[in-house]
Amino acid sequence: MTQAPPAPGRRKLLVGGLAAGVAAAAGYFGLRHRPGHGDLARHGHRFVKPLRIPGKSARLGEASDAADAGIVLQTGIHPQPLREGALSDVWAYAQRTVSGQVQLNPTLFARSGGRLKVTLENRLGDDTTIHWHGMTVDEANDGSGLHPVRHGERRVYEFDIRNRAGLYWYHAHPHGQTGMQVHKGLAGLVVVEDDEELALQKALGLTWGIDDIALSIADKQFGLRNKIVHEVGADDWVGDKVLVNWTPDPVFEARRGWLRLRLANTSNARLYCIGFDDEHRQRLPFHLLGTDGGLLDRAHRMESVFLGPGQRVDVLLDLRDRSPGDLLMMRSVVYDPMENDVGIGPPEDFAMEHPGAMPMGEDMALMLIRMSDKPGGAAGTLPERLSTHAVGIREDAARRPFRLWIQDSGRWMINHWNHHLAHGQDVFEIRRGSVERWDITNDMRSMPHPMHLHGFQFVVTGRANSPKQVAERAIDPRGRTPHDLGVLDTVLVWPGETVSIQIDFSQPYSGRQRYMFHCHNLEHEDQGMMIGFAVID
Template sequence: MECSAPSSRLFHGIVRLMSMRRRNLLKALGVLGCASIPGRWLPALAAAPAADRVADDYCAVNSGSRPLFVPAGDGWFGRLAPDGAPLTLRASPIAGTVGPWTQGFAVEHRGARFVNPTLILKPGEPVRIDLENALQEPTIVHWHGLTVDTRNDGAATPPIAPGRRYSYTFDVRDRGSMYWYHPHPHGLTAGQAYRGMFGLIEVEDDDERALRAALDLVPGRSEITLILQDRRGAVYDATDFDRLHGWFGDAIHVNGAVCSHLDVATRIYRFRVLNASNARTYRLGLRSADGKAMAFTLLGTDDGLLAGPRRCNEAFVASAERIDILVDLSDAAVGDTVLLETRAFDPMHMEMAAPAAAIDHAAMDHMTAPPSAESRTPAMPDHAAMGHGGSFPEGGLRTLLQLRVRERIAYRATIPQRLSTIAPIDTANAMERPLRLGFAKGRWRINDRVFAMGETPIEVKRDSVETWLIRNYFNSMPHAMHLHGFHFQVLERQTSPDQIAALKVDERGRLATDLGWKDTVLVWPGESVKIAIDFALPFAGEQTYMFHCHNLEHEDGGMMLGVKVT
């Protein structure tokens, strides 16, 4: 399904110039990153005094908030360990649904009923799943982050029509982590995912079990999954603005509800966070009720645990990315409240200097762009005022979840300093492949191309190693780039915007969230990100995968290329 090109009048509406004071404020907001932090409590945030923050942030003080929904043994996102048994996922409307979703994957297994079950798998376990399409439109499922062949990947395969079935059969070949599954029918992905068709996959390996044992972590009690999704009603009806920028909602839901709270004790908690939003990026951090920033420990990212823990104060999390964090409440007092929030940042949407600049990036040479994002004329749209998306613009401050300390317990545990082993990819003989992200003729593109089923503009040799240099134009917007079928390592970030450069943890400009295995990486306007990929394949024959932006409106609009491994 092709999406129509936004009109030139729309582009003129986007480019309302704003003062440089905005950029100076955001520069001040970006000074606290991931590092070795001497104390748990950091200086008060620079954004505003606590009283001002509370006035604009009703979730921070909402005494009527509801308890956080935590998935249990069945129902929505219930934990299901198939142990090799066959399952049937029935993609269907969900009657009498709990939460905001209207569609999902219904499963019946051993007398229990699930919707979008969290699949608990082990390395080497065989997976046998039948997808049954009870929707009124085609669909197919992609196993995001898992190493599977083309037939099971759910992207190069045509979607199945209503009333049809598709069988998946594969073995789990991946390390311990939280992966996920979601629809991937080209042109229909964004709407189906927004309506609720996605679920989690937890692969449990020896490193996972060792971590849980060391910290006495129990899923559903001291280890909690947080699913972030911004919403604006049940109906998905994307406009030209949505197709250009992405679908943004009025409110941010955590596990299906707004302004939830979790009652906690004085111990360490693990939170495994998925950004299931169509397009929104979050700048996640913790603070006390009086506005003091609180550090957390980063354990892992998309595809598993880091080599060792990292103390952080905040992390950007783009659509489809996951982060795995620990929050230490051992020294908290009963009655304290800790707030999980998304902090203010510059979303950098369509940072053009003039309306004409937005019309065609393909004719531009990226390497001739200004050397610094600060040197160009700022042109930031006021999204809410322009009618872009919902009433809560990307980059706004909002509290997402209250952690209410209700019980003091005796708890003594030390975070292990070794979490896993990560061998760097050997790039000594790697070929470098340039990839450009831009906009032309009303559509977002990769290397000036848009997706066509059956075409594979990227062709690589089996068992080869490549480095990909992903360059985003200065007058663009952030793109969360996802590769199917393979995990990769981030080698370097170049010419990052100030709010990202302030968070770097090494001389190569990398962020703490870049240090592990990844399947999705956020590339900001004016930034270049180099990744390393080992194309070793355990499957016979030629295989085809996808590389695309995980802003789902961009993906549906064609910002995706086929990748053939021969």
């Protein structure tokens, strides 16, 4: 039975507990910032498990919208070997192949302009859904908590793919239990392709699964006998182990040439700052090719990029001059987490709630990349122009302000709204076909919030009062970073900052269509940092 909405709460980083947590986390994540020669050679020995690659792993499958009968996914609990010792109880969307093999959370492939049909069979024992994160859909296919699928029921999601090519994802979204169900495993990737995307693959000489890889990055909290644990009612649930495509301490064998990594942050609450280092802790620059909703108009050279929960980035590494045996580390580099809300709400002990977990903002090794001696790497040319993506800024767009703040009780709010206090009702209406500018202001007494919009994509039109670590990345007078120049469905708003986004509410669906706008820190969402709105004729 679905549990009642949890009481709000905020964790407290007690000095003694924090020190113990950091010490324990060092054993799990290693590779703290130790500059100097041989860093990877000394500590990279933990990274020995081959990265699980969708379609090339017995557990991570693939499925296509070309299937005549559609795709059938059945929720359930599947014991998996994630760490030494007992099997972990992974909650998953499982598909059975023609040969009878069961594959979990398959990566789905679809063509822009095509049609996706997925049948959900709920055998989980509780309400669940499939939310198509980032996809332009009607309310009935959005998969939010407005339309739960009961245990024992079937639900068919079927819709036209109206999105540009890009990396999207699907995950559970039942009211009050999204954090628990996603943390335990109910999430998978969606790859949408179009002509511009295929042209880029051809120009670079990329081969899917060899030098073009999709990565789902999620930290999990493990308890006794390797059980994946989540506490309903907790806040900012982070884990003691980061899994990349469900692989702990992964190593990827890369060929000499271009390496494209499509990264999705499928964690509940952890924010990463993605960077790449060599054996000497020298930062390896990369090209940012795209964001949530597909390719940028051109590539941008960067050394690190923030990746909030729910967000995706498409990056390209130049490994053409690397030699067999060379080592690189994909990591989350040090940043200021700006958790300015500490001290609000009931006290909680980070080290007790998340034993062994690395605090937010610390240096974390995520995946070892080892150069192999196999020939045939991608040796093409990076085009100057990647796509025709260009969205003009409408200065006449109607403006709608939002304030992100926290009550003294620890309850997160959007303006004066909270989903539970509003009893799940829509709090405003928008005329179909209108264009609006939303100005999202985050209180200084707050933390970074990844704000996600259902059913529509948007563009960032500006940032104001950004913290130094964001402002120094700005590349235009509007304060936008390269990441802001793409099509997005989730945007990170830092304490004290105002981010403006432009949304076109045109859609082919008639009648009242209801959607959600919420923080993609999933515990914040479950606590009610979410509002409903309706698009009307």
